[in-house]
Amino acid sequence: MSAMEYAARVREKWSGNVIIARAGLALGLFAFVVALPPFDAPVWVPVFVGFLAFAAGIWVLSRGMRRPGWTAIGFGIVGIGLGVLATRASSSNIDQVVVWSALLSATLIWATPLTYAAIGGLFCERSGVVNIGLEGMMLGGAFFAALGADKFGNWEMGLVCAAAAGAGLAAVHAVMCINLRADQVVSGFAINFLALGLTGYFFIDIYGENGTPGDLPRIPDVNINFLGSVFGHLNLMIWVSFALLIVAHITLFHTPVGLRIRSVGEHPRAADTVGISVYGTRYAAVILSGILAALGGAYLSIGYLGSFSENMTAGRGYIALAAVIFGNWRPFGAFAAALLFGGSTALSFRLQQPWPAPSVLFQALPYVLTLIAVAGVIGRSVPPAAAGRPYVKQ
Amino acid sequence: MSDQGPPTGSAPTPQAPLGSDPEAYAPSVAGQLAFYQRAGGIITPLLTAVVAFLAGGLVVLATGHNPLRTYKAIFEGAGLNWFFHFGSYHIDLPFTNHHIWFWWDTNTNHTAAYNLTQTLLTTTPLILTGLAVAFAFRCGLFNIGGQGQYLVGAIVGVYVGSRFTDMAHLPHVIFGLTAAALAGALWGSIAGFLKATVGAHEVITTIMLNWIAYWGGSYLFGRGGPLQNHVNKAVPISDDVAPGAKLAAIWGNPHLQALHSGIFVALGALVVFYIVLNRTTLGYEVRAVGFNPEAARYGGISVARNFIIAMAISGLFAGLAGGLDILGWQFRLGVLDVQVSNIGFIGIAVALLGRNTAVGVGFAALLFGALLTGTSTRSLDPNIFPPQLAGNLALMIQALVLLFVGADLLILYIWQARKKVRMPGLSRAADEAA
Numbered sequence: 001m002s003a004m005e006y007a008a009r010v011r012e013k014w015s016g017n018v019i020i021a022r023a024g025l026a027l028g029l030f031a032f033v034v035a036l037p038p039f040d041a042p043v044w045v046p047v048f049v050g051f052l053a054f055a056a057g058i059w060v061l062s063r064g065m066r067r068p069g070w071t072a073i074g075f076g077i078v079g080i081g082l083g084v085l086a087t088r089a090s091s092s093n094i095d096q097v098v099v100w101s102a103l104l105s106a107t108l109i110w111a112t113p114l115t116y117a118a119i120g121g122l123f124c125e126r127s128g129v130v131n132i133g134l135e136g137m138m139l140g141g142a143f144f145a146a147l148g149a150d151k152f153g154n155w156e157m158g159l160v161c162a163a164a165a166g167a168g169l170a171a172v173h174a175v176m177c178i179n180l181r182a183d184q185v186v187s188g189f190a191i192n193f194l195a196l197g198l199t200g201y202f203f204i205d206i207y208g209e210n211g212t213p214g215d216l217p218r219i220p221d222v223n224i225n226f227l228g229s230v231f232g233h234l235n236l237m238i239w240v241s242f243a244l245l246i247v248a249h250i251t252l253f254h255t256p257v258g259l260r261i262r263s264v265g266e267h268p269r270a271a272d273t274v275g276i277s278v279y280g281t282r283y284a285a286v287i288l289s290g291i292l293a294a295l296g297g298a299y300l301s302i303g304y305l306g307s308f309s310e311n312m313t314a315g316r317g318y319i320a321l322a323a324v325i326f327g328n329w330r331p332f333g334a335f336a337a338a339l340l341f342g343g344s345t346a347l348s349f350r351l352q353q354p355w356p357a358p359s360v361l362f363q364a365l366p367y368v369l370t371l372i373a374v375a376g377v378i379g380r381s382v383p384p385a386a387a388g389r390p391y392v393k394q
Numbered sequence: 395m396s397d398q399g400p401p402t403g404s405a406p407t408p409q410a411p412l413g414s415d416p417e418a419y420a421p422s423v424a425g426q427l428a429f430y431q432r433a434g435g436i437i438t439p440l441l442t443a444v445v446a447f448l449a450g451g452l453v454v455l456a457t458g459h460n461p462l463r464t465y466k467a468i469f470e471g472a473g474l475n476w477f478f479h480f481g482s483y484h485i486d487l488p489f490t491n492h493h494i495w496f497w498w499d500t501n502t503n504h505t506a507a508y509n510l511t512q513t514l515l516t517t518t519p520l521i522l523t524g525l526a527v528a529f530a531f532r533c534g535l536f537n538i539g540g541q542g543q544y545l546v547g548a549i550v551g552v553y554v555g556s557r558f559t560d561m562a563h564l565p566h567v568i569f570g571l572t573a574a575a576l577a578g579a580l581w582g583s584i585a586g587f588l589k590a591t592v593g594a595h596e597v598i599t600t601i602m603l604n605w606i607a608y609w610g611g612s613y614l615f616g617r618g619g620p621l622q623n624h625v626n627k628a629v630p631i632s633d634d635v636a637p638g639a640k641l642a643a644i645w646g647n648p649h650l651q652a653l654h655s656g657i658f659v660a661l662g663a664l665v666v667f668y669i670v671l672n673r674t675t676l677g678y679e680v681r682a683v684g685f686n687p688e689a690a691r692y693g694g695i696s697v698a699r700n701f702i703i704a705m706a707i708s709g710l711f712a713g714l715a716g717g718l719d720i721l722g723w724q725f726r727l728g729v730l731d732v733q734v735s736n737i738g739f740i741g742i743a744v745a746l747l748g749r750n751t752a753v754g755v756g757f758a759a760l761l762f763g764a765l766l767t768g769t770s771t772r773s774l775d776p777n778i779f780p781p782q783l784a785g786n787l788a789l790m791i792q793a794l795v796l797l798f799v800g801a802d803l804l805i806l807y808i809w810q811a812r813k814k815v816r817m818p819g820l821s822r823a824a825d826e827a828a
Binding site for chain 2: 067130132172176180182183185186187189190191192193194196197198200201202204205315318321322325360361363364366367368370371374375383
C-alpha cells in the first residue's frame with residue numbers, strides 16, 4: 001500500500017465527524033464514570049457531560065452519519081441517566097460499596113457463565129443457526145450438573161452430565177432447524193420452555209421441598225497465591241473459559257474448520273458446492289453450542305452457588321445472546337460484552353444494599369446497550385448472512 | 395401403485411375414461427386439494443396438541459404417576475367437567491332482578507363452576523397476547539415481545555387505575571384500558587420502527603424490550619421505586635386500583651377473582667382482528683407484506699410503514715391484555731407478578747397452534763387457559779398429582795406444542811405419506827404445490 005493510499009485511509013477513518021462520534025461515545029461513558037468515586041461529582045456534571053455526548057451525536061447525525069450519530073446519542077442518554085442515578089446515592093455509601101477488587105472478581109464470576117454460553121451461541125450462529133435456546137441449554141446444564149454431581153459423587157461426572165444434557169437439547173434444536181426446517185426462533189423458544197419444564201419437573205420429583213443437598217461436590221478453585229486476591233483464587237471454570245476464548249478465536253478464524261463453519265453460515269450453497277457438508281457442519285456447531293451453554297450453566301450450579309433452584313439461570317441465556325450480538329459475532333467481542341454485562345450484574349448486586357430500587361436498573365443495562373447496538377453502534381452488528389435460514393439440499 | 399387405481403366406492407365420478415386427460419380432472423383435483431389443505435389446517439393443530447399431551451403423559455408415566463388420572467384431574471381442575479353436569483338450575487339475567495331456568499349450575503360456590511371462571515379468566519389475556527403474535531406474523535414479523543408489551547400495558551394500567559380517583563367509573567375504565575393499549579402499542583412499535591429504519595431484526599429487539607420491561611417493572615414497584623405502594627413501604631407492590639376503575643364482575647364473587655367483563659373485550663378483539671386483517675385495506679397491505687415484501691413494495695405498498703403499524707397493532711393487543719388483567723382481577727402489580735408472569739410468552743404458542751387466525755387463536759387460548767388453570771396449585775387435586783409438578787408439566791406440553799408446530803413439515807410429511815397410499819397423482823400435485 002502506498003503512503004498516499006494509507007494517508008487517505010487514515011483520513012477516512014479519522015474524519016472530523018468520526019472523531020466527534022467517538023468523542024460522543026466517550027463522553028457518554030465519562031458522564032457515568034464521573035459520578036462514581038474517586039470523582040464524586042455533583043449531579044449536574046454527568047448531566048452536562050451526557051448532554052455534550054448527546055450534542056455530538058446530533059451533530060454527526062445531521063451530517064449524514066446516521067449510525068455513529070444515533071449511537072453517541074444513545075450513549076449520552078444512558079450516561080446521563082446512570083450518572084444522575086449514581087450521584088443520587090450518597091457518595092459515602094458508594095465508597096463503601098464499590099470495593100474495586102471485590103467488584104472485579106464478582107464481574108468475572110457473573111461473566112463466566114455468559115462467556116461459555118456466548119461462545120457456544122457464537123459457533124451456532126456462525127454456522128447459520130440462530131440459537132434462542134441458549135437459556136434452556138444453560139438451565140438444563142445447571143440442573144443435570146447438580147444431579148450428576150450428586151448421584152455420582154464427584155464434580156467431573158456433574159460436568160459430563162451437564163454436557164450430555166446440553167448436547168441432547170441442542171440435538172433436538174438441530175433436528176428441528178436443520179432437517180425439519182422448522183422456524184429456528186420457534187424451536188429455540190420451545191427448547192427454553194422444554195428445559196424449564198423438564199428441570200423443574202425432575203427437580204421437584206427428585207429433590208422435592210428440600211432442594212439439592214448441601215454437600216454437593218463443587219468444581220474446585222485454583223489457588224495461585226502470587227496472583228493476588230482477585231486472580232489467585234478463581235474457579236477452575238473461569239480459567240478454562242479464558243482458554244476456551246483463545247481456542248475459539250483461533251478455531252474460528254485461523255483453521256480450516258473455522259472457515260467451514262463460517263462459509264456454511266455465510267453462503268451454504270457455495271459451501272455445499274465445494275464439498276463441505278452443510279448439515280454435518282451445522283449439526284456439529286449446534287451441538288457444540290449446547291455443550292458450552294450447559295457448561296456455563298454447570299458453573300452456576302456446581303461451580304459458584306453449589307445448589308440448584310428452579311429457573312436459576314433467570315434470563316442469563318438471553319444476556320449471552322445479547323453478548324454475541326453486542327460482540328459482533330466475534331469471540332473477543334462477545335467476551336468483552338460478557339465482561340461488561342457481568343460487570344453490570346455485579347454492580348447491581350453491590351449497589352443493592354444502600355440503594356435497592358435503582359440498582360435494579362443495572363440489570364436492564366445489557367439489554368439497553370444491545371438494543372442500541374443493533375440499532376446502530378460503531379460498525380453495526382451484522383449477523384452471518386445465512387443465520388436463521390434453513391438450507392435445502394439440491 | 396398407480397396401476398392399482400383408486401379404491402372402489404370412494405370416488406363418485408367415473409374415472410377410467412378420463413384418466414388419461416389431466417385437464418378433465420383439474421377442477422375436482424383442485425377441489426380435493428383444497429379440502430386436504432383445509433383438513434390439514436384443522437387437523438394438524440389438533441394432532442399437534444394431542445401428540446404433545448401424549449408425550450407429556452409419557453413423562454408422567456415415567457415418573458410413576460397415572461397419566462389418565464392426572465389428565466382427568468387437570469380437566470376437572472380447569473372446570474371443563476362443568477359442561478357435563480346437567481340439572482335444573484337458574485341463571486340471573488344481567489342488570490335485572492329476574493332469573494330464568496338453566497340446565498347448568500352457575501353457582502361459583504361449587505368447584506366446577508368456580509374453576510371454569512378461572513379458566514375463562516386466564517383465557518382472556520391469552521386471546522389478546524395470541525393475537526399480538528398472530529397479527530405481526532401475518533405481516534411476516536415474529537413478535538417475541540408480547541410479554542414486554544403486556545407488562546408495559548399492565549404497568550400503565552395500574553398507574554392510571556390507581557391515580558385519577560375522582561373520575562367516574564366508565565371514563566376511568568376506558569381511560570385505563572386505552573392508556574394500557576397505547577403503551578403496549580408504543581412498546582411494540584419501537585421494534586417495528588427499528589426494523590423499518592435500520593433493519594434491526596425484530597426477534598432480537600423484542601427480546602431486549604421484554605427484559606427492559608421486566609427490569610423496568612421490577613424497578614418501578616420494587617422497594618424505594620417510584621410507583622411502590624404509598625401506604626406500606628415494606629412491600630414491593632403497587633398501589634391498589636381505585637374501586638371506580640375496576641371492571642364489572644359478570645360471573646362469580648368479586649372478592650374471589652370473578653370472571654370480569656374483559657372477556658367480551660377479548661372476544662371483540664378476535665372479531666376486530668378478523669375484520670381488520672381480511673376486510674380492510676390495512677389488513678390487505680399487512681398480509682401482502684407478510685407474503686412477499688418485495689412484491690408488496692413493487693405494488694406500491696410501503697413496507698416500512700406496514701412494519702411499524704403491524705408491530706404497533708400487535709403491541710396494542712398485548713398492552714390491552716395487561717390492562718384487562720390489572721383492572722379486571724389483579725387490581726395491583728407487584729415485582730413478583732412482573733417476574734413470574736409469562737402470559738405473553740404463552741401467546742406465542744397460542745398464535746402458532748391457532749395458525750395465526752382469529753378462530754384458531756380463540757380455541758388455542760381456551761386450551762392453554764384450561765391447561766394453566768387445571769395445573770395451578772389452587773385448582774388441581776393434590777391427592778392425585780402434585781401441583782408443583784403439574785405446573786412444569788404444563789410448561790413441557792407448551793414446549794412440545796411449539797416444537798411440533800415448528801415441525802409441521804414433519805406432520806405434513808406423514809399426512810402426505812398417507813395420501814400417497816391412497817391417491818398417487820394427488821400427492822405429486824401436493825408436493826409441487828408445497
